[in-house]
Amino acid sequence: SRLLGLKSHDCHTLMQQLLPVAIRSVLEKLARYAITRLCFFFNAICAKTVDVSKLDKLEEDVVVTLCLLEKYFPPSFFDIMVHLVVHLVREVRLCGPVYFRWMYPFERYMKVLKGYVENRTRPEGCIAERYIAEEAVEFCTQHLSDVSTVGVPSSQKMGVSKPLSGCTNTEEVLPYIEQHMIHIKTAYPKFKKRTKWLQDKHNSTFIQWLRFK
Known part of the structure; x- marks a missing residue:
């Protein structure tokens, strides 16, 4: 049977x-050995922790692995993407673990945005309207008790600070934002020059502070 609809x-x-398990009883031993070496290589460089002392050995091993693959695959198989495998170890050495830079979270979020499209002739407009509507509902539910929010579950939002663009785009709220920033600087004088800290504190406390105004 064929595997269809697979994401990256x-x-x-x-x-x-x-x-590595699926090909154990399918391919001959030498071909299976070459493919398994490649699988183990990706396992090593995609790990959450990478031993820097083993990177040189990994770089040497992947070159040997590609040479072994050349014995069993036709020349048309070896395009630029296969060649780039040689440079992955150098990228890990320069930039750190791979999972900090891969695109899987963005691909998952593209699936969410794709679900917003109802009119295929205007996909950008559908995405923009649904995103604004969801953000507005999220903002409103923060003023209501015992109401479940839409979008990302609250368990995934712990420790995440995001701009309050749903309410700060209105002129009526701007004076309150200025008052709240002054209030924070007065309450925390040691941090009044730390712009990022002030913005994070503002984002996390503005809604609660605004309720009493």
Whole structure:
């Protein structure tokens, strides 16, 4: 049977976890050995912790692995994407663990945005309207008790500070924003020059402060 509708993360998981097991009774030993080496290589560089002392060995091993693959795959298989595997270890050495930079979270969020589209002739407008509507509902529910929010579950928002663009775009609220910033600087004089800290504090306390105004 064929595997259809797989996302890039699905292929990533299949290659790292399932492919070495799936080919055990299908391919001959030497071909299986070459493919398994490649799977183990991606397992190593995609780990949450990478041992820097082993990077040189990984870089040497992946070159040997690609040479082994050349024995069993036709030349048309070796395009630029296969060649780029050689440079992945250098990228880890310069930029750190891979999971800090991969695009899987953004691909998942694109699925959410795709669900906003109801008129395929105007996809951008549908996404913009649904996003603004969801943000407005989120803002309103913060003033109501015992109401479940829409969008990302609250358990995933812990520790995340985001701008209050749903309410700060109105002229009526701007004076209150200025008053709240003055209030924060007065209450925390040691942090009045730390712009990022002030903005984070404003984002996390403005709604509660505004309720008493």
